Amino acid sequence: MRTVGVVGGGQLARMMAQAAIPLDIRLVVLAERETDAAAQVVRDVVLGAPDDARAMHELAKCCDVITFDHELVDTALLSRLEAEGFRVAPSAATMTLAQDKRLQRDALQRAGFPNPRFCASDDMETALAFATGVGFPVVVKAARGGYDGRGVWVIADESAFRDLFSDLRARGVPPLVEELLPLAGEIAMLVARSARGESVVYPAIETVQRDGICNELRVPAMFPEHHAEAARIASGIASLIGMVGIMAIEFFIANDTLYVNELAPRPHNSGHWTIDGARTSQFEQHLRAVLDLPLGNPDLVSPQVCTVNILGGAAEIDPRDTLEVALAVPEARIHLYGKEPRNGRKLGHVTVTGDDRETVFATAKRAVGAIESGRQD
């Protein structure tokens, strides 16, 4: 029996568990708590932190391959596991790159993939000269440790720049400075690549952010003139970094040009539409890729697919209490993550498929509104 170990017990591991059942793949989850989203739905849980060498060894010993629900892992520990002969996918090298936005930018730059202009210097005067050169406002990112919009700041002037830069340096966070692009939109590409080098790319995804969280997905995306190039770049990056598994690549569209925003070498929020909207979900695809099985068809199941996130609100309404109202919305495919409600927390998503772009969007919004409020409008 094939066994996949997943480091992290969040919703991505939970949705992997769902995809593992029909393929008779055993999933073992390394979770910090018994109540974690994924730990609720699998039989085999190893309790521990991702930087706990003992727990990671326990996981490795019972699995054919180790993979990840998030990037916040100890890559030195992963390298040691690889040296001991355990399979890790994506590899320790790929995870190292994924954790560090500076390394990403450097690798992409060297390979000729389209970056915004950036400065990865630790020296404040060098970084400030760059910012002045490209012109304020600029974007400053924590090169390590940020997610879901945390660790990204738009900085208006030199004084604010100096304050933030000093603060980041004091906290030991390496800063990355980038030009602020005049965004026309954002798209994401999902690419799966297996150890044998087979790869497939999903149709381009239009992503709509709210407060730094990717909140709505629409497929097919706008900007069709950029899709072929985005797919070519996505495949190229997957090869470049030796990706094994599924990877999301977020792109900015500005100046009628694509720019790579960032990479996530795992199932990703921008791919949740694939569960109901693609022939093969990103979670099944990831399992196939890390086990070196043939990859599945990434095509759409209907002309239009829309996914909207369910976010916890100030009232901390529990989606389990309001599920009934939302299930009465025909066509809404509801996915809850088994998480306690908290303001701004991703608690689930709703996908709608159909023929008309605006209808599927309106239906998804109606179901999400129902579940977030407990009322159907």
Added chain:
Amino acid sequence: MRTVGVVGGGQLARMMAQAAIPLDIRLVVLAERETDAAAQVVRDVVLGAPDDARAMHELAKCCDVITFDHELVDTALLSRLEAEGFRVAPSAATMTLAQDKRLQRDALQRAGFPNPRFCASDDMETALAFATGVGFPVVVKAARGGYDGRGVWVIADESAFRDLFSDLRARGVPPLVEELLPLAGEIAMLVARSARGESVVYPAIETVQRDGICNELRVPAMFPEHHAEAARIASGIASLIGMVGIMAIEFFIANDTLYVNELAPRPHNSGHWTIDGARTSQFEQHLRAVLDLPLGNPDLVSPQVCTVNILGGAAEIDPRDTLEVALAVPEARIHLYGKEPRNGRKLGHVTVTGDDRETVFATAKRAVGAIESGRQD
């Protein structure tokens, strides 16, 4: 958190577990063994037999409602649980009817639903007079305990009839004698009904039997002229027997007329196509119905859907070993049940959706052939 207890740990409970994850429904499975198909994929397993009062109470106490993976349960025990205030869906009364083909025939007859001519007498001469009257060959069924073609015999003449009848009586099996219809085909209907009385009917399913096992499904079915009537009958029977949950009703088509063959008050082999081929799978629909949540859309996701069973062969090839070959068949949606291979055993199924009836069938057969043989033709 909503909790559903499932009596039985087979593939139906396993596929319910998959459907439970996105709705954040906790599934607790009463399984005889830790290795049962469903026990492999849920966190909460109660070990025990369905006629073990202690185990059934343990299950009942941790669940909002008890439901079933099979009909081989102790209905007296279910009645006691109901009397103690536990919710059982379908009810003990419905399960009693489902276990006994004589009671089914009587109930349908009284309500005016179309039965083949039948004789439910324990008296051999009465039964023989019936058989002679409708004409040999006739069908003799074990009214209780049969499944998947076991317990059904086609009897050619009086001598064979007397032998079988005596044998069944000696073993305490109540016989049911039915006319042998000149079959033009078979269809099945899936109907879901919730406690509040909401019901939905899926499109008619064409079922192709092999050795008494329903082996292929095609949707939409042939015989469109009978579908509306079959749907009306299915809804009517669900109301008649107070069904709560999903129910499959198998029909014979003969003499240009529908006849009810039998009922199964649970997710059913004839509904496996719904996982990939319908807007709401039979497993999700069953969970919604037993929890009295709004029911989902039963429509097809594409014009044609075909499902073919994966059966164990004489060589006892393990589908886990041949999965890789089958995954290379584009479009095939493969579902394995985590069962050890044994000749004639249902080990999984493959569903293909698409636009052309013969293409989806050929693709499903190709994937099943690959997994049953380990070779792709």
